[in-house]
Amino acid sequence: MLQAVSLSCRRGDRRLFSGVNVTVQPGTLLAVVGENGSGKTSFLRMLCNLLAPEEGAVLWHGVDIRRLKEQYYAQLTYIGHLNGIKDDLTATENLLLTAALTGDRPSEASVRDALEAVGLKHRIHHLPTRVLSQGQKRRVALARLWLSTHPLWLLDEPFTSLDQAATALVTERLRSHLQSGGLAVVVTHHEVALPSEMVQRLRLDG
């Protein structure tokens, strides 16, 4: 269970949000919505301890994540609005190296399956990612979700640059993750096509 307790955020002179209280239960996706500049990304970064809140705390199973640190990081998969992939490595190398660093130990076959699951054909698995389109790079980044065994997923605008088919694939992956008891927090401008009992919404107004 993930909890944000009285979370406040200030960037420079501007207060983005204050007193945000929300609890995400296993099997639930929290969709964070709001206008540009309302603090959605800052909120997500607070949830993964990349940004310190001005006030309040984030709790994972009742314990402050600032105390848990590495124990907490071992539970989460974070995909920010930057893809976090290296242009000079192939899609396969990117996934194998990133997964190894975060505690997943996928085989080359499972990496290939993950890339095919996001609709990337075999011939481009071994190309440097710099030759791929923005949408294809986003798919490489999101293929991590097919390799992740972590219960908590924190995703910043995962559907950006994706076509309808890829959006549907990612949504389906989110559904299976939630059905297996996982949690997800997704910052998005898109409607997440999941049953309403699975989705909880948090609107930040800036």
Added chain:
Amino acid sequence: MSRPGLWETLRGIIWRDVLLAIRRRSDVAISVLFLVIVASLFPLGVGPEPAVLRTIAAGVLWVAALLACLLSLGRVFTADYLDGVLEQMLLIPQPLPVLVAGKVFAHWVVSGLPVVLLSPLLGLQFGLEGEALGMLVLSLLLGTPTLSMIGSIGAALVLGVRGSGLLVALLVLPLYVPVLIFGAGAVTSSMAGIGGEANLSLLGACLVLSVFFAPWATASALRIALE
């Protein structure tokens, strides 16, 4: 799900950075070429008098190595910062200072080690011989990792700042002074026949101190840069 072992993670970080350097060989070549050109300009400017060249050899080669290291500092974190890999690194379930130490070690392998390997050749250009050449290699072997460690603090502090190249030089160069003095001093003492062991010991002490403190300082600077 399992938490990766510390050595496994370190190996992964080092291997990724070395692999990237292999893929982008031109970046490594630029630092090495810079070193060779700077070291070669001095004999052309000062003249071919062997006694003069031997006198200035230690200082010139050490300054050239120091500048080559400075030139490569931008590669330690900037690319990772821009493509989001640095964010991912901060969320790896291992102590961040240890991961930073791995990255700095990889930086030394691709930028400091070539300097060490090339130094005997450059030393010959200045008329260094036998023991002095050995001392030059030893001093660089102890000194260049220290330069990478100290440099990583500066590189992390200026992350995302406009004009960071110049700023990192201003931040880091004063901190390089003791390493330069001990490094060049080791070679000069060896040439004077009084042995460079004392200077090597001091370089070793600098290395131990930097390995112990620099990763913590760099990790803190990275966290601030990403907030």
